[in-house]
Amino acid sequence: MMMSQHRSIGLVCLLLLACFPLVEAETVAPSITFDVDHGVVFEDDLFTITGVSTISLNDVTWELVDVTSDVVLASGSFLDQVIPDGEDAWTWSHNLTVNEPGCTCRFVVDHAVVSADLLMFVGSPVTWSPVWLDEPKGRVLLNDDSNTTVVLDVVFPPQRANGSTVEIQRCPASANQVCKSPVSTITLPLQHEGSTSAVVFEPSQWSPEGHWAITAMTVVDAVLSRSTPVVWQVLHDATPPSVSIEATDRATESDPIVIVVNATDATSEEVAVVDVRATGPTGVVQPLSGQTTTTGFLLHPHLAGEWLVAVTVEDGAGLTKTVTHSITVLNLPPEANVRLNGAVIESGDRLSVRAGDAFLIDSSASKDTASDLLNLNHVWWLDTDGRISGVETLTNDRFPEAGSYEVRLEVVDDDGASDELTFTLEVIEEDVPLREAAVLGPLLLILVGFGLALLIYVRNRAQVASIPTWPGEPDS
Structure with a gap:
């Protein structure tokens, strides 16, 4: 009896559990982090780096690289100490020795699914220099008369940011960054706010308009230590693109109208059609489909009246220009059949x-x-x-x-x-007497004809009987 009760209770518990939704465990993104920030200073040649991880670090590699020379000073296939610290969490530490007088170094920990690095200054300050955390991406756009401020992802040795500059070697170039004239050098001051460093690009310093190739950009700190150079590019384009529309001025209703867009931009050498639309006589706007590289569009006007076609293009600097073209659509009258x-x-x-x-x-x-x-x-x-x-x-x-x-x-x-x-x-409406006449008429004609024929026959017989004969001739 007790066993039966226990089974019943167990079944009830299973049914109750089925009514509650299962809560999925949160997935922790794999990461490796350090306990110190970029730019940390280790004055001794023997020091320890610590951090935490959300993945097991049984299978990792590490390197200590001199940033200035890109030489690997040390490397290994495991960390000195890895300790579990709860679910999906580990703490780790590693001891390093730098035999050089000092270096501006990058410590890199690499796992199959994630990697992390730490920029540090070790040993003698004489060996330290500014370092790019990430090289600049994309390009600087100067598309009006305003200055453009760009934040540089660079780390300075302690007390060396103030008074730092950026040295830029540049040349007017084609769109694919081939220099069209000799390289010149310009030095721009860096602005600092907290740990952020920025440089200001003035359009007047990048004349004439067009593409500029930065063949080398080097950060120089307060004691004239230099970072490794990086390449970049500038597009100075304050002139909107040119665009025109080729299309008929008059058309008939329902006839397809070809809209040809001619767009160029001599400065950026890049232009794209971003919008083509037609506004009908009732004010309804009809977008004309097409790709950004398409220059031909079709308009099918379904109403007679004035249509307005508007085309907007954009150049490589983000400048746009819109032009319009009016088309009078004539109505064709119907044809009754x-x-x-x-x-x-x-x-x-x-x-x-x-x-x-x-x-x-x-x-x-x-x-x-x-x-x-x-x-x-x-x-x-x-x-x-x-x-x-x-x-x-x-x-x-x-x-x-x-x-x-x-x-x-x-x-x-x-x-x-x-x-x-x-x-x-x-x-x-069909006439009955006429129908009877149509039947009797031919019969009456036959009877009249028969009567005439009989009359002629009788007269002919009478004429033959009255002809005289000579004496002695027999009567005929």
Whole structure:
């Protein structure tokens, strides 16, 4: 009995657990960090570096590199001490010895999934120099008269940032950074705020406009120690791109219009179409699709009136220019077409049908441009009073009585343009006496003909009997 109760309780617990959502364990991003910041100073040649990690450090390598000469001073395949510190956490330490008088060094720890490095100044300050943490990326853009301030990711030895400069060797260049004239040197002061260092680029110092290649940029600290040089580039372009639109000034509704965009930028040698749109007569904006490298676009105007095409281009410095082009779209009037049982009816025709016979008058073959055809309105006028709107066909039910009908079809498009076609339809009722005459007439003609033939025969016989004979001749 007790075992049965225990099983029941166990089943209830399992059911309750199934009702609660499972909470997934948070995934910790792999990382290796140091307990000190970049630019730490170790005055002794024997020192210890410590840090923490979110991954096991059983399989790591390390290097101690002299930044100035790029020489590896020491390396290894394990850290001296790694201690677990809770879930997904480890503390570590490593002892280093520098036999040189000193160095500006970078200690690099490399794991299969993550790596980290620490910039340090070791030993004698005479050996220290500024160091780039990361070389500059991209390029400096000077696209107006304003100065541009750029933060440099550089670390200075202690007390050497103030009074530091950046020495730049540069030349006017092509877009692919090939110098077009000899290299010149310019020295710019560095500005410091806390641990941040920045340099100011003045457009007047980079003239003429165009691409500039920085073949070597070196940071010089207060005691004239020099960093390793890096390369960079500057684009001075304060002139917007040139753009024009090639397109017709007049077109007919629904005809495709080719929009050709001609865009150039002599300064940056880079230009892209960023937006092409057309505004219709009702104010609705229609974007014209295309890639940024496309210079040809198609406009399909569905309404008559004034259309405005606007094109925006952007050059390599981020400067944009927009131009517009007006197009007058003309409406083509519709063309009325009517058929009677498939036979084409021309305006002014006079047609006859028998009363009681089924027939169909169809105007569905009326023509208009594709954009107007679906909204084409068909209006029928029967004599002077009858008006039927919105239908394309008339059947014999619309003409219940015999007689002559004046029929007019008017087709009107959504722009108010129209065309019409007029014809006369006679509905003839068949006459019974005429039908009987048609049967008796031929019979009467036969009887009259037979009577005439008999009369001629009798007269001929009478003339033969009265001819005289000579004596002695036998009578004929």
